[in-house]
Amino acid sequence: MKTIPPGSTIGIVGGGQLGRMLGMAAAQLGYRIHVFAPASGPANDVASAFTEASYHQSHRLAAFAEACDVVTYEFENVPVGALALIADKVPVLPGLNALEIAQVRYAEKAFVQDLGGRTAPFGVANDFEELIPVLERIGVPAIIKTIRMGYDGKGQARIDAPGDARQAWHAVKRQPSIVEGFVDFSHEFSILIARGHDGASVTYKPTWNVHRGGILHRAVVPAPAAIAGQAAEAAALAERVADALDYVGVLALEFFATAEGPVFNEMAPRVHNSGHWTIEGAQTSQFENHIRAICGLPLGSSALTAAGVEMENLIGDEVERWPEILAERGAHLHLYGKDEARPGRKMGHVTRLIG
Template sequence: MLALAGYPLGLRFRFLDRVAEAPAGQLAELLQGDYADEAVLGRFAEGLELITYEFENVPVGAAKWLAERRPVYPPPVALEVAQDRLAEKTFFQGLGIPTPLFYPVLTQNDLLDGLERTGFPAILKTRRLGYDGKGQKLLHSSNDLETAWLQLGGQPLILEAFVPFERELSILAVRSRSGQVAFYPLVENHHAGGILRKSLAPAPATPARLQHEAEHLALRVMEKLDYVGVLAIELFEVEGTLWANEMAPRVHNSGHWTIEGAETSQFENHLRAVLGLPLGSTAARGHSAMLNLIGQRPNTALVLEIPGAHLHWYGKAVRPGRKVGHITLRTAAPDALEVGLKQLEAVLAETPAAAPLTD
C-alpha cells in the first residue's frame, strides 16, 4: 500500500522481507532474507535514498545498522520504545499520558505482588512480540494463574489492570522531516479475539475536546522521539478521558480507511513525511468504515454491488485468523454508512472461513 501510494509521486521501491512470497513482491523488487543478516542489509541498502518500515518487530539492531548508512524513518528509538510494553508504558507516563496500572513480572512471586496492586480482572502480557491478541491472557481470578503462567512464564512479562473503557479509539498522526504535523480524525475500533475487525472514521459522537486531547497527546510523543512518519496510538476512552494503550511507529491497520476516506491517505502522507515533502490534508471525505477480511475471501461482485464499497485484496493465501484484505465503505451520511455496513456484514456472514489446518 505504501508502494501504490508512492508510484504517482514518481517513487521507486525495494522491499526486504523474511518471506519470499511477501505481497510487496508483486509491486517492486523484493529481497528475501533475515533482518539481522548484515550481508542482506548491505545489499538491501545499496543505492537507496532512504529507508522506512511498516512492521514494528523489525530488530532495533538492524534499524540502527541501516541508520548509520542511510536515513531511516521513523527513527530506531521509536522501535525501541514500542517493542517493549514496559518501556512503552513507562515512556507514556513520563510524558504525563495516563495508562492502565502496570507491573513488571519476571517470576511467579512478581505476578502475585502485581495482582495485589491491580486486582482482578487483569491482563498478563509478554513484554515483546505478540499482536492480534497473541501473547496475553486475561486473568479473571486466581484460578487462571497456573494456566497463564504455563503459557507465558519464563520470559519478561507485564501485568496490566483491566480498564473498564467505554470504547477503543486510535489517533493517527504524521510528522515530517521539517517538523510539520497533521492529525487524522479519531477512529473508533472494534476488536474480537484480539484482532481488529472494524474501524469507524471519524469516530461517531466524538466531541472536539477529545480530538484535541488526542492530538496533544500524540504531539508530545512525536516531539519527544523527534519522530518522522505516520504514528498510530491506540487509546481507551475512560469516563470522557483518553488513556494510552500502545503505539505503533508505522502506518496502521486502523488507518486503512484513509485510502478512500481522507483527502490524503496515511500511506501517501507517510511517504511525504519521510521525504520532507509538504503533508497533505488529513480531512475526512464523508463517513467511512473499514472491515478487515480475516481468513475469508468474499465474492468480489457482491462486495462491489454495495454503493461506496472498495475492496483491497493483499494477495495472501487464505488461512484461519490471517488478515488477507480489507473493505472500505465510504458514504456522505452516517445513515447510509449504517445501511451499507449491514449489507457488507451480511455478505461476509455468507462467506465461508478458511478451514482450520490439520496434521
C-alpha cells in the same frame, strides 16, 4: 535532511500488506520500492526489487542499504539491531528510538506517563514468582502480555482470579511480561499523526475501533460523541509523543475512552490498520503522508472526503465475499494477494464512504 525526489528508491523492511500499500502510495508519487524480508509477501507484488534474507544477515542488509535512498519499516517487531547496522549508510525513518520504545511494553507506558498521558495500572513479571505480588498490587481481573512481540491478541492472556495466574503464565510461554489492570471503557479509538522532518504535523480524525477476537473488525469515522469529546486531549498527547521522539512518518496511538478521559493503550511506529480508511476517506492517505514525510515532502491534508467512512477487515475466509463486495455500490475493495485464507489472517479490507 535534504528532499528525496521522485525517481529515488525507498527501502521497506518487511513484506506484508502495510508494505504493499506503502509501495502503491510511493509509486503514485514516482518512487521505486525495494523490499527486504525473510520471505516473499504481499509487498513484493508492487516492488521493483526484493532482497530475500534474514534480518540478521549483515552483508545482505548492507547491500540493501546501498541500493536505497531512504529506508522505512512496515512492522514494529523488526530487530532494532538490524536497522542500526544500516542507519549510518542510509536514513532510517522513523528513527530507531521510536522502535526501541514501542517494542518494550512497559517502556512504552512509562514514556507516555512521563509526557502526561494516562495508562492502565501496570507492573512487570520476569518470572512466575514476580507475577503474584504484581497481581496483589494491581488486582484482578488483569491482562498479562509478553513484554516483546505479540499483536492482534497474540502473546497475552486474561487473569480473572488469582488462581488463574499459573495457567496464564504458561499461556504466555513463561516469557517476561507486563501485567495490566483492567480499564473500564466505553470505546476504543486511535489517533494517527503524520510528522515531517521540519516538525510540521497533520492529525487524522479519531477512529472508533471495534475488535472481534482481539483483531480489528471495523474502523469508523466520525467517532461517537464519547470519543469525540476526548479527541483533543488524545491528539495533544500524540503530538507530544511525536515531538519527544523527533518522529518522522506516521505514528498511531491507541486509546480507551473512559469516564476520566482518554487512557493510552499502545502505540505503533508505523502506518496502522485503523487508518486504512484514509485511502478513500481522506484527502491524503496515511500511506501517502508517510511517504511524503520520510522523503521530506510537504504533508497532505488529512480532511475527510465524505461525511463518514467505515473500514471493515476481511479476516480468514471472509475474503470469499469479494464478489458481493464488488457488486456493492460505493464499496472499495482491497485484497492483499495472500495465497491462503487462514483463521485470524488479514486477507483484505473494504472501505465504504457515507454521505
